[in-house]
Amino acid sequence: MSLIFYAHPLSTYCAKVRIILKLKTIDFVEQLPLGGSYHSNAYHKLIAAGSVPAIQDGSFVLHDSDAIAEYLEDCYPLPALRASDPQQRAYHRSVARYHDTRLEPALRALFGFIGDTDANRAHAAVSVLTDCFSRLANLVNPAPYLWAEQLCLTDCAYPTTLFMAQDVSAALGKPIELPTKLQVWQSALYEDQTIKQVVDDNRAAVAAWIDSKQKSKIT
Ligand SMILES: N[C@@H](CCC(=O)N[C@@H](CS)C(=O)NCC(=O)O)C(=O)O
CATH class of the missing domain: 1.20.1050.10 (Glutathione S-transferase Yfyf (Class Pi); Chain A, domain 2)
Structure with missing residues (x-):
């Protein structure tokens, strides 16, 4: 199942995650937040922090661009985007x-x-x-x-x-x-x-x- 990427086209935080998803050729589907806005109740029900970017990987949901970046690096280590030193x-x-x-x-x-x-x-x-x-x-x-x-x-x-x-x-x-x-x-x-x-x-x-x-x- 594709990973769902909740994002907005204007957001630089979302662009950060979009670049990482693409560099790692991860199978993902990009969507606007549920209800069309990160202020919607439907979106807050799923993503408690209510911000974009966020991801849904099966039943696992995660917000915050850097937390998502680290998670993607852990799950999809190639190409490596994190130094080992x-x-x-x-x-x-x-x-x-x-x-x-x-x-x-x-x-x-x-x-x-x-x-x-x-x-x-x-x-x-x-x-x-x-x-x-x-x-x-x-x-x-x-x-x-x-x-x-x-x-x-x-x-x-x-x-x-x-x-x-x-x-x-x-x-x-x-x-x-x-x-x-x-x-x-x-x-x-x-x-x-x-x-x-x-x-x-x-x-x-x-x-x-x-x-x-x-x-x-x-x-
Ligand atoms: N530290 C967060 C910041 C994300 C952020 O501020 N996103 C804005 C859109 S660019 C947002 O969702 N604002 C609504 C809110 O936080 O309530 C990250 O890195 O993901």
Whole structure:
């Protein structure tokens, strides 16, 4: 039976899991949350935390992108996306936590300013995000990936987030230029055809969402 992947096209956390599912060629079916929204009672009945991404593997359900990533690595070890060396693995996990606890929340803080007629109101939030990228550039040394020539679980968190930060900040009229090291990493990630497809689909969804927000605030 196929694994069920509950996801939303806009979510960068979902893109992380989608990349891992595809890199591991896992048999899965992607669905929107039951009832069409992660706020629905039907979805909360199944996924108590009420967030996407989530998976259902037979009778087993699991939320949280990193918990899902680790579970998939345990169940489908090939291709390996997790280092065996304890220090390397711990370091990769710390960079994954940085994504989920620092970078994505700083990016999300920009969403509410899309369509705002006074772009200057986004200034402070853009500065916080820019600072997050400066710290990230000091934290990582991709060569070309975080685990040298091999992609790892943590790499999978970043491609859509890097593009989304650029697309959303540009839509606010305050484009963020990534530090060179992050630009080189972003290009290397995007050269992988699986990642490219997921990024392109996510960017199209984000562009449509930005467009609709801008139109709804103007009219
Ligand atoms: N730490 C979680 C964060 C997931 C998350 O924030 N998902 C958002 C959509 S992008 C969501 O489901 N929000 C609804 C909620 O949490 O109530 C993960 O990695 O899966």
